[in-house]
Amino acid sequence: MRSTILVTALGEESFIDANGNGLYDEGESFQNLTEAFLDHNEDGRYNPAQGCVSGAPANCAAAGSEETFVDFNSDGRFSRGTSATFPNGLYNGVLCPPAGDGVFCSRELVNVRDSLVLVMGSDSNFDILVVDNNTRRQPTVLQAGRTYTVYVADIFNNAPAGGSTVSVTGDGCEVSGSATDFEVVDSNSIGALTLPAFSIVENAGGSITISVEGGGVTVARDFSCQTAPEPECDPNTDPNCLVPGGGP
Numbered sequence: 156m157r158s159t160i161l162v163t164a165l166g167e168e169s170f171i172d173a174n175g176n177g178l179y180d181e182g183e184s185f186q187n188l189t190e191a192f193l194d195h196n197e198d199g200r201y202n203p204a205q206g207c208v209s210g211a212p213a214n215c216a217a218a219g220s221e222e223t224f225v226d227f228n229s230d231g232r233f234s235r236g237t238s239a240t241f242p243n244g245l246y247n248g249v250l251c252p253p254a255g256d257g258v259f260c261s262r263e264l265v266n267v268r269d270s271l272v273l274v275m276g277s278d279s280n281f282d283i284l285v286v287d288n289n290t291r292r293q294p295t296v297l298q299a300g301r302t303y304t305v306y307v308a309d310i311f312n313n314a315p316a317g318g319s320t321v322s323v324t325g326d327g328c329e330v331s332g333s334a335t336d337f338e339v340v341d342s343n344s345i346g347a348l349t350l351p352a353f354s355i356v357e358n359a360g361g362s363i364t365i366s367v368e369g370g371g372v373t374v375a376r377d378f379s380c381q382t383a384p385e386p387e388c389d390p391n392t393d394p395n396c397l398v399p400g401g402g403p
Contacts, residue, residue: 156275156311157343163191163225166267167248178252181259185246189235191268192224197345201233227266272343276316277309281367281374284308288352297328297363297380302354307367308347315348317341319369323353327361328380330354339369355380 170185172178179185192201202222224233243261251260284306287294297303307321308314315321319339323330332353339348355363366375 156277157313158273158275159193159195159197160271160273161191161193161225161268162270163266163268165264167250168246168265168267170246170248170250177250179246179248179250179255179260180252181255183246187244187246188265188267190224190227190233191266192222192233194270195222197272201235203233225266225268274313274316274343276313276369277311280310281315282308282310283365283367283374283376284347285365285378295378297355297378299355299380299382302332302352304352305350305365306347307350312347314342314344314346315339315367315369319367321348321350321365321367323350323363323365325361325363325380328363329356330363331356 168186168188170179170183173183174180189201194200196202201224203224226232228234246260247263247265248260249262249264251262253262256262284293285297286292286304286306288302288304294303305321305323317340321337321339323332323335330353332351335353337350362377362379364375364377366373368374
């Protein structure tokens with residue numbers, strides 16, 4: 156599960172004190188805050204509209220839609236920074252000099268905010284996906300001499316929790332690469348965990364097991380290995396030669 160926690164408080168906008176006098180002077184760059192909002196899709200923009208297909212409200216897609224905001228000025232609308240009241244397009248803070256209050260800045264405090272994206276993984280429902288780096292297909296049998304990438308995600312497409320381990324081990328099938336023993340670091344990045352690529356060495360047989368361990372639970376998936384078949388032609392000399400499992 157992925158959630159955003161928003162915290163707001165009364166405070167000041169930040170600015171660049173170009174002359175170092177400790178006050179905001181007209182023309183200095185500042186951060187003009189909009190009203191605070193919950194950024195569900197993490198795109199940095201307020202997206203209030205319901206994500207529905209036209210004429211089919213039953214098929215609404217809530218990804219990034221229906222974001223809510225804190226109505227600081229109580230006008231019933233999301234204020235982006237150009238209204239007569241906050242946010243007003245001026246620097247707001249106590250470092251606005253009295254002579255500039257209401258002219259080029261404002262001493263009225265504003266709603267400052269910070270947010271945190273919290274990811275809560277589901278340790279018992281990992282999906283392990285292996286992709287052939289050459290064909291971008293998802294094989295069930297791994298060929299010697301080819302390179303593969305492993306993706307791991309829970310049912311919400313989040314990576315395993317920090318401290319989880321992912322291992323790639325062979326049984327009569329030799330594995331080469333840095334992804335054979337991997338510890339997951341803490342992260343709230345979007346999407347599955349991507350491991351460094353690994354390959355199956357030539358003349359391999361047997362099987363490999365990819366396992367994910369976290370929270371006292373281990374999830375594993377097995378793949379059989381096979382020796383790469385002999386090519387029927389030479390792709391270096393024949394432009395029409397097709398490499399098995401790949402392309403010309």
